[in-house]
Amino acid sequence: MTGIDIRHYTSDQAAAVRPTMLEVYAEVYADAIAADPFKSVDRFAAGLDGWSSRTGWSCVVGYAGDQAVGYAYGAPLPENARWWGGLLTEVPEDVVRETGTRTYALSELTVRIPWRKTGAARRLHDELLAEQSEERATLLVQQAHPKVRALYESWGWKVLGDLRPHIEHAPLFHAMLLDLPQH
Numbered sequence: 001m002t003g004i005d006i007r008h009y010t011s012d013q014a015a016a017v018r019p020t021m022l023e024v025y026a027e028v029y030a031d032a033i034a035a036d037p038f039k040s041v042d043r044f045a046a047g048l049d050g051w052s053s054r055t056g057w058s059c060v061v062g063y064a065g066d067q068a069v070g071y072a073y074g075a076p077l078p079e080n081a082r083w084w085g086g087l088l089t090e091v092p093e094d095v096v097r098e099t100g101t102r103t104y105a106l107s108e109l110t111v112r113i114p115w116r117k118t119g120a121a122r123r124l125h126d127e128l129l130a131e132q133s134e135e136r137a138t139l140l141v142q143q144a145h146p147k148v149r150a151l152y153e154s155w156g157w158k159v160l161g162d163l164r165p166h167i168e169h170a171p172l173f174h175a176m177l178l179d180l181p182q183h
């Protein structure tokens with residue numbers, strides 16, 4: 001357990017929490033932002049705005065006092081979700097059939113460097129997922145980051161297959177799944 005406070009947000013509070021999230025993103029990804037225009041804060045902000053306007057978007061931010069430690073957010077996949085469009089591994093059709101209430105997509109989990117390896121990331125992850133009613137969760141982890149995949153595997157996630165989103169310059173990801181406890 002870490003001594004951070006976790007605050008929960010939904011779409012109607014997205015505008016209020018947005019500046020904090022952009023600040024954390026800018027700090028954590030400073031090197032990537034300098035090296036790659038596709039990692040700019042503006043692009044992240046546009047992605048965040050897209051996600052936070054989705055039905056069922058939810059977000060957690062961890063705080064140590066008044067300082068933000070990190071965030072996690074996601075939303076349920078809609079029917080016919082584009083999410084699975086870039087799946088390269090053949091799987092039975094039923095595995096990727098979405099109903100709008102079946103799968104929660106964990107879009108981002110980011111923790112500021114001083115709070116790495118403190119349990120803060122796990123708490124954000126667990127608290128975000130604990131409030132979801134879907135039967136399973138999915139996330140994409142870059143295949144270039146095997147340690148992050150191993151971290152998620154140690155938290156119970158399983159690799160479903162290879163996925164490359166239909167976005168220019170998109171890297172290759174592992175698509176992962178996690179069963180969520182039924183409420």
Ligand SMILES: CC(C)(COP(=O)(O)OP(=O)(O)OC[C@H]1O[C@@H](n2cnc3c(N)ncnc32)[C@H](O)[C@@H]1OP(=O)(O)O)[C@@H](O)C(=O)NCCC(=O)NCCS
Pocket residue numbers: 028108109110111112115116117118119120121122139140141142144145147148151
């Ligand atoms: C992913 C994250 C939340 C995990 O936090 P944590 O549970 O405290 O775990 P760690 O930071 O120790 O990460 C586990 C390992 O993955 C590595 N790792 C983490 N993020 C990485 C990244 N973006 N690229 C490459 N390696 C990464 C760490 O260096 C660490 O390796 P080590 O054990 O050799 O030191 C945190 O590392 C983070 O915010 N990373 C940057 C954002 C990110 O990559 N998010 C995941 C998107 S799917």
